[in-house]
Amino acid sequence: MWLRRYRSISVFISTIFLFLLTHGMVQAATVRFVDKEGNTLAEVEYTLYQQAIYIPVEELNDIFKSDVSPLYDRPRKQLTIKLKERELVLLMGRNTVKVPADNQTLTLSLPPRAIDGKPMLPIIFFTEILPSIDDVEVLYNPNLQRIRFMPKTAWIPDPDDETQEWTIVIDPGHGGQEDIGCKAQSGLLEKDVVLNVGREIQKLSKQYGYKIHLTRESDVEKTRIQRVQSSNRIRGNLFLSLHCNASFSKKRNGMHIFINNPNGMLRFRTLTMPSFGKNKLNLRTQSNFLTQSKEFGTILQKEMNFMTEKPIPISELPLIALDEIYMPAILLELGYLTNNNDASLLADHNHIKELATAITRALHTYTMKSSQSSDMTDANQQE
Ligand SMILES: [Zn+2]
Structure with a gap:
């Protein structure tokens, strides 16, 4: 009885949600990726998991255009991402990111997760991992859900400067x-x-x-x-x-x-x-x-x-x-x-x-x- 009611309530709620969504009354929550000038590179729908923002791995192609090729080994829950000529190996639920080419292990403060069977990356992947494998600076604005990629602006002292x-x-x-x-x-x-x-x-x-x-x-x-x-x-x-x-x-x-x-x-x-x-x-x-x-x-x-x-x-x-x-x-x-x-x-x-x-x-x-x-x-x- 309880289960049945629970089921019908959830069907009811999802019907309402679907109605609102199709009628444009609920806006899907997204993260916007922008370049140095503030131009949009990609707008990606995210999933909230334990209060943290996760985005589907498949969206990486859209964000980086042709630079990325994510490969997900479902039985082993292992994700391999080829990013900027480097291979990253991640395991769902684990905080470590291996970079075999450099014999390096990086750490994520939140692990990647398989959510509804789909491999997902925590948003902090971009701020914590990306700058250490690429010449890029990443700014994340959590209030607006905006991520900005910029070339690194390391200042090298120049005596003529x-x-x-x-x-x-x-x-x-x-x-x-x-x-x-x-x-x-x-x-x-x-x-x-x-x-x-x-x-x-x-x-x-x-x-x-x-x-x-x-x-x-x-x-x-x-x-x-x-x-x-x-x-x-x-x-x-x-x-x-x-x-x-x-x-x-x-x-x-x-x-x-x-x-x-x-x-x-x-x-x-x-x-x-x-x-x-x-x-x-x-x-x-x-x-x-x-x-x-x-x-x-x-x-x-x-x-x-x-x-x-x-x-x-x-x-x-x-x-x-x-x-x-x-x-x-x-x-x-x-x-x-x-x-x-x-x-x-x-x-x-x-x-x-x-x-x-x-x-x-x-x-x-x-x-x-x-x-x-x-x-x-x-x-x-x-x-
Ligand atoms: Zn004043």
Whole structure:
């Protein structure tokens, strides 16, 4: 009786599910694989097994196109994948991955599984195994179920590389007891979020050649003029100001990139340029650096888009906060503290790390590009 009822209930539920699915009311859950530029390589339906995401092995062909040939030995539950000229041997339910050619054994934190008779790989296969057998970097965004493959960007010191001399200014907004910036319902403060991201960028940037200068390294008050002066004095090559947003509407959310364009939509009366001992500095304004600011803005946008559902907007405005800074300058709003979802993300250390990683990656791309077209930079830096 119980069994019968159970059976009829499950038939009933699956009928409803099938109806909803065929009528487009239930969206099958998928993982999207994207390339360096964010273009979709494949969209793969996944199976949830013990709270972990698994994808069918046969989808590898779709993800890597012709590079892969998975072979499944059903009786032995052994899976052989030929990937990038290397053979990987996996056993269902086992965490080890053998690479016979290299006499190497790699470890997966979750084993592959035969689910409904089909061999499946845990999603972490891509982040844990792939980078060690291929020249690829893999970024996984679990919030959006997105995986991005990128060529490895290992930085090899080159004595001729000018970016080794570069200093990038990261400006965590606000600070101190008086200027806390905006505040989330949870009590999270803008001044703390931006400092956390700034410090993380400083840590991550050590693997690259450039130096990071933070306009404040702790919870102290700094005036706009102090920030501007210290950045100009050290002759920074790029200025990135970090802030969080606030709105009366709790629904408003997401990141936003602002480029300082003195001729942008709004117009402020030109301020008297401060003198730093050299009168010639007075002739220079932010508009000298507009092209470079835009270039970095676009690179940053591409990196940050990986982290969000909707594309991040770029706006060009005359930004008083970035005026009088004699280098390309961008202001990045990391999210709305008045939006509960954004606020909880910004309170999460993993999210802060992801943000900083994406920003560092953008900085690296920008410095590499700029060192290739350094003529322009040189022209701008000459007195
Ligand atoms: Zn702010």
